[in-house]
Amino acid sequence: MKIRRTVEIRMRDLESSGRGSFYEGAKVGQVLFSTPLEQGRLYFYIDGFGLSDNAFIDRVSFDEVLNVRSHLNVQLFSSASQSGCLVFYLPLDIECGARDLSLSLPFLSYSRVMNILVGLKDDWVNR
Numbered sequence: 609m610k611i612r613r614t615v616e617i618r619m620r621d622l623e624s625s626g627r628g629s630f631y632e633g634a635k636v637g638q639v640l641f642s643t644p645l646e647q648g649r650l651y652f653y654i655d656g657f658g659l660s661d662n663a664f665i666d667r668v669s670f671d672e673v674l675n676v677r678s679h680l681n682v683q684l685f686s687s688a689s690q691s692g693c694l695v696f697y698l699p700l701d702i703e704c705g706a707r708d709l710s711l712s713l714p715f716l717s718y719s720r721v722m723n724i725l726v727g728l729k730d731d732w733v734n735r
Contacts (some may be wrong), residue, residue: 609636609654609735615727618720619652627717640728643721646697646712652724655732659711668704670732675703676725680718688715700725 619641622628628643634654641652651658656669679698688694698718702709702725713721 609731611640611654612727612731615724615731618724618727622717622720622724625717627714628721641724643717644714646714650711650713650721652728654728657725657728659709668702668709670729672704672706673702673729674705676722676729677701677703678718678722680722684715 616630619628619630622641622643623630628641630641631639634640636654638653639651640654643650645659648659648661651660651665653667656667656672658665658667660666678700684698688696694716696715697712698715700711700713700718700722702711
C-alpha cells in the first residue's frame with residue numbers, strides 16, 4: 609500500500625529531528641515508523657500501531673480505532689512559550705472498540721505523531 613506523501617513527510621521530519629525512526633519500504637506487518645513515548649515506544653504499521661514497554665508489544669488494528677482525541681490547545685502553546693519549557697508530555701486518547709488507550713507523547717512531536725496516526729488510519733480504512 610502506498611503511504612500518502614504528507615504522512616511520509618511527517619515521519620521523515622520526526623526522524624531528521626531525532627524524534628523517531630522511519631523504515632522506508634515497509635510492508636504490511638513490518639514496522640513503518642517508531643517514536644518514543646514517556647514510557648515505552650510507539651510503533652506504526654501500515655495496518656495499525658503497537659505499544660511497547662520493552663518486553664511486550666501490544667498491537668492495535670486501525671480497523672479497531674473509533675476516535676482519536678487530542679489534548680493540545682492554544683493555552684498549552686502559550687504556557688510553553690512563556691515558560692520556555694518544551695520538554696513535557698501530553699495524553700493522546702484513542703478510543704477503540706474493546707478498550708480505550710491513552711498515549712503520553714512528547715510535546716515537541718505531539719501534533720506530527722497524531723497526524724501520522726490519523727493519516728495512516730484513514731488510508732487503511734479507505735483502501
